[in-house]
Amino acid sequence: MDTLIRVQEADFDLQTEYDRLRVDNPGAIVTFTGLVRDFNRDHVAGSASVDTLTLQHYPGMTEKLLAEIVDEARERWSVIGVTVLHRVGTLAPGDQIVLVAVSAAHRQEAFEATSFLMDYLKTRATFWKKVNAGGEESWVDMHQADRAAASRWEASEAGGDDGADI
């Protein structure tokens, strides 16, 4: 029934977080992991290869906003455990950036809550990404697609509890 939110420089371990959610004996666990891609879509047309990514955040406010996003997810879906881990600092291609994991009795709630958490995290939580590619640093712009992904939850009522088995 608990929520774990952590912003950290250190890497995280999927199995550890999954095992923690398993303790409550849920029927379903969904995990989402975001990783640094080697492909630099965000930087410039022509796509220089990403050397590193630097993640900045607003300490204190970030954790508060993440807690609000998790609260909102818990109001919309009947979920059991929620874990949100986000790394800051300098990351290399292939590195893990973010983990959202949700346990629930039924699969639909777990899927929707995880997807919702990622959409809101990307558009509301105070993280900023800087790409270092080919010796040039540049701040990443927010994607219109992420705004669109987040806005689809605004029209909809709480979904999910259609009683599917897991």
Next chain:
Amino acid sequence: MDTLIRVQEADFDLQTEYDRLRVDNPGAIVTFTGLVRDFNRDHVAGSASVDTLTLQHYPGMTEKLLAEIVDEARERWSVIGVTVLHRVGTLAPGDQIVLVAVSAAHRQEAFEATSFLMDYLKTRATFWKKVNAGGEESWVDMHQADRAAASRWEASEAGGDDGADI
């Protein structure tokens, strides 16, 4: 770029399967794990506690059907790696039953493909579940909600590629 499909008595290891998908350097990995709940909704009103669950399947045909479902997911969404592991035999509450894991460049494809795979697996793959609760065995009925979950993909076109970052 590969697909891994396995029906097995042995337990599986989330981290191992996740690590395999990470090798292709995707931007997003979604995993779904279904577990045996201690709560026996499927058996009788009054819900006796589940002692064990026995999973039967149709060897050969199951793997073929799972491969068809994965092919269909790959036609609909641009995903990189797909893993479907399903256990058979006798399982206890808390045990892992099924793992579906999908890697992709962007998160939306990974979420939708994983959700689709589970919905189709539950309604099309030749597995049958028997519950042993309080000394009584009974075969589980398909849930109407699972049929409904699967049918929502039939009306829709390929979703997903809205270009969200991860």
Next chain:
Amino acid sequence: MIKVLFFGRLGDIAGAEERKVSVPEQVRTVDDLRQLLGEDGEALAKALNEPQVMVAVNQDLVEWDHVFEDEDEVAFLPPVTGG
């Protein structure tokens, strides 16, 4: 001689998950076979005729008018419940 498989609750009702069956010449379709097997008992006849039961021949789903051949594997499948 064909191999008949009964899955899920059908196996319990048929009393076996697998049967070797030699069929009279006039039994040609899988629906004919279902009726033949149903002669064994009312419970099995009823269960095999449930609208949601499906049938596969050599591991491919087929319609009830499918004509099977000698040595085929015919499987009767109740609604699936995996995951």
Next chain:
Amino acid sequence: MIKVLFFGRLGDIAGAEERKVSVPEQVRTVDDLRQLLGEDGEALAKALNEPQVMVAVNQDLVEWDHVFEDEDEVAFLPPVTGG
């Protein structure tokens, strides 16, 4: 004396992620503060006035007419890009 924070590209343009600022009495709202900070240079003025920039006072998002107080922490936030 207030603490002003600039995040993301705003920090690069402001030349610092954090500044201590003592404000004249007529500077009352965070919008007033934004205009004051913009007097340092056109690039910063332009960046702070981008329509998608948000402002937080003591880690709460506020409207531009919010009146800050002495010792407050005022943060200018460009669109977020985590995840």
